[in-house]
Amino acid sequence: MDDERPYRSHTKPACIPCRRRKSRCKFEPHTEACLMCRAHGTECTFPNGRAKATHKRPSTETLPRIPHPAVRTQPLNDPMVASPQLPSQIPNLDTPLSLEADDDNPHIVGPVVTGDSHVLADYLSNISGQGMREIRPVEPGSSSSPVIFTKVQKRPLGLTVNSNPAMKNLETIEKLVEPWGTHLIELYLKKVNPCLPLLDESSFRAQYMNSRHRISPALLANLYAQSLTHWRHDPVLSRERCPDSRFVWNLAIEASYSELHASAGISTVKSLLLDVGGRPTTSMTGNGVRLSSAISLCHSLGLNRNPLPWDIPQAEKHLRMKIWWSVLIHDRWSSLTYGTPPHIRRSQYDVPLPIPEYLSDWEYNRAANSVFIELMNLTEVLDHCLEHVYNIRLEGQGPARNLELELNRWVDSLVGDIRKVIIRGSNLDIPGASNLRLAYLATRLLLRRIDLDKERKAQDPSSEVMANRTMEARRTAEDIVVLVQELGETQLGDFWLPVAAFTFSSTVTFLIRCALETEQTAGLAESASLRMANDFLESLRSHQRTSGWDLADICLAQHSEIVEKLLNSPPPVMNSESNAEQHFMHDMAFVDDLFPSIWDTLQSI
Known part of the structure; x- marks a missing residue:
């Protein structure tokens, strides 16, 4: 059948259900029902009776799947992957919830009116055989509330269908x-997706080779841009000239914004998350705006709801959860490093934490997926810490949660190689392991600084307790320094969250503060904390020079000159306490703005 049949043509009219819905009646090759009838599960009939078919949604038990080992061993450009027989083996992802229709988006109805909508949907179904699209739990004894979706127009009024700036940007990037x-797509699926699964690998591979025109241009543009980070670490690409990554990123960001304006959907969420997770990081403000847009879309599309009890294909349940997990990770870790409250509250979602059964690529990405699962569990611990950090109204609340106990419970739950990564700092060759260890140390340093801040604000602070708190926090900062010093080429080219760059910067800032507050009596040149900060900067400088490690850029730009000046500053004159303080403040005035608060609010680079 003709895929380009004109809408509501007299020679090829729309089917009866589409005419009732006033929706576009569009067919794909080798199908008996149109896209909208397949989405709504209605009978696709025509006035002249030329076609009649009933689309049935495949059950989760019979959903066909591609054997992962076979797909994993074949590159994207392997002719076997693009063979005509492959599409028949691929699960159809055009399900009612993830369907990226031309004109409409599925929009979740709020819980206040869901009950009313169910009554209306049942009534309309009884009298006309139609009704509203709704998802009801199918698991016996499920306590999940029924969910209902309506159709909303994606494209703003007056915007033509053919207006697609994102496609133009994608064409430029592909050139x-x-x-x-x-090869870049293959690199992303190999290096990044196992550590932070955002795409269903098997279905994306097949769609990329057989129906690339159906993939969002903004999504593809951001995939190419993010893969450029690993160009120099790939044995094939490292011998070739890498395109200007900043120019490519600007095109990809423009593609995301244009799609967000013209036809926002699930693919837009993915492209925005790829953008926020891209390197090098150049703007906290821009990342914050795009992340908040992605979160708003997630709520609109119902991605914050647990899909496991829903009557939808298993593959789609897992894909929806993967997107939400990625949103949570970016929201909470950027909140820690950017100094802004997280957008997502724990009480407003019920998506479960990841386990191996929810990761379709577990069998051949076992090590990397294990790291991802523990990163997600650690992110939940971080959320409790952020609730304390950003809680403005402390009066009238119950006893504070024991944050140290929460972190220790997570560590105690670890087993095998992941436990060695956290306890001993070994086994860092596992994909994503270095990023996980840094995330753990950053959380531990946050807890140490919270305790230190509490002691400073105490009515009668103990000097001994204060000194002990400071040493504990400095020892955690030293662990971060040692981690970076011991990174090899494999770890430098591994997966890293981009916010790691700000973790390095805040670590150096804390070490400088320790030097200024506790070690300036004998002169800053003799300060152990300041020497540690200088060694840290030297390691970052070495990684930047030998491997082009972009995560070192922000810390070096912010602190190299400051640390050098502090190390070269003369010791204070000790004639009297007042004179020493005046001499020091006169020479060190340039550090006045370095410590606005304990959270080290950083400026955009």
Whole structure:
């Protein structure tokens, strides 16, 4: 059947259900029912009786799947992957919730009116055979509330269908990365997706080779841009000239914004998350705006709801949860490093934490997926810490949660190689392990600084307790320094969250503060904390010079000059306490703005 049949043509009219819905009646090759009838589960009939078919949603038990080992061993450009027989083996992802229709989006109805909508949907179904699209729990004894979706228009009024700036930007990017576009996608699926699963690998591979025109241009543009980070670490690409990553990123960001304006949907969420997770980081404000847009879309599309009890294909349940997990990770870790409250509250979502059964690629990405699962569990611990940090109204509340106990419980739950990563700092060759260890140390340093801040604010602070708190926090900062010093080429080219760059910067800031507050009596040149900060900067400088490690850029730009000046400053004159303080403040005035608060609010680079 013709895929380009004109809408409501007299020669090829729309089916009867689409005419009732006043929706576009569009067919795909080798299908008996149109897209909208397949989405709504209605009978696709025509006035002249030329076609009649009933689309049935496949059950989760019979959903066909591609054997992962076979797909994993074949690159994207392997002719076997693009063979005509492959699409028949691929699960159909055009399900009612993830369907990226031309004109409409599924929009979740709020819980206040859901009950009313169910009554209306049942009534309309009884009298006309139609009704509203709704998802009801199917698991026996499920306590999940029924969920209902309505159709909302994606495209603003007056915007033509053919207006697609994102496609133009994608075409430019594909020209810049020729002939390595397919290789970059393969690189992303190998290096990044196992550590932070955002795509269903098998279905995306098949769609990329057989129906690339159906993939969001903004999504593809951001995939190419993010993969450029690993260009120099790939044995094939490292011998080739890498395109200008900043120019490519600007095109990808423009594509995301244009799609957000013109036809926002689930693919837009993915492209925004790829953008926020991209390196190098150049703007906290821009990342915050795009992340908040992605979170708003997630709530609109119902991605914050647990889909496991829903009557939808298993593959789609897992894909929806993967997107939400990625949103949570970016929201909470950027909140820690950017100094802004997280957008998502724990009470407003019920998506379960990841386990191996929810990760379709577990069998051949076992090590990387294990790291991801523990990163997600650690992110939940971090959320409790952030609730304390950003809680403005402390009066009238119950006893504070024991944050140290929460972190220790997580550590105690670890087993095998992941436990060695956290306890001993070994086994860092596991994909994503270095990023996980840094995330753990950053959380531990946050707890140490919370305790230190409490002691400072105490009515009668103990000097001994204060000294002990300071040493504990400095020892955690030293662990971060040692981690970075011991990174090899494998770890430098591994997966890292981009907010790691700000963790390095805040660690150096804390060490400088320790030097100024506790070690300036004999002169800052003799300060152990300041020497540690200088060694840290030297390691970052070495990684930047030898491997082009972009995560070192922000810390070096912010602190290199400051640490050098402090190390070269003369010791204070000790004639009297007042004179020493005046001499020091006169020479060190340039550090006045370095410590606005304990959270080290950083400026955008």
